[in-house]
Amino acid sequence: MASRILNVVKTIVISYALTCVILLALSFGVYKFDLSNWQITTGIIITYIVASFIGGFIIATREKNRRILWGMGVGLIYFLILAVASIAVNKGIAIDTMEAVRALLICAVSGAAGAFFTR
Numbered sequence: 001m002a003s004r005i006l007n008v009v010k011t012i013v014i015s016y017a018l019t020c021v022i023l024l025a026l027s028f029g030v031y032k033f034d035l036s037n038w039q040i041t042t043g044i045i046i047t048y049i050v051a052s053f054i055g056g057f058i059i060a061t062r063e064k065n066r067r068i069l070w071g072m073g074v075g076l077i078y079f080l081i082l083a084v085a086s087i088a089v090n091k092g093i094a095i096d097t098m099e100a101v102r103a104l105l106i107c108a109v110s111g112a113a114g115a116f117f118t119r
Contacts, residue, residue: 007062011074012081015055022047045106052078052107056114067115075111079104 026043029035035043055078056071063070083100087093093100 015051052110053114056111060115060118071115072112075107079107
């Protein structure tokens, strides 16, 4: 049980490290190329997809049973940490419910998809 929790924690750390790299590249794009709001929003959604997908892939390679559920779980944990951090920084909920549900679904489905593509 402890090894499974440790695997999830390691996977989440890797996902957030990847998120930092992607967001750094996105912020460089905003600085250098004056990206529009649509492009920034798309970049953030792509960040959710890539980080959750990679997280799902990693956890599925470590956990051999119920891989898709593990991937979906990592996507959900990724979203929950993101939501808690957003609430803490904004001192309250700053987005509407539909945007939060969309982000939740994106993270969960991307994590499950990442797990699906493992052997």
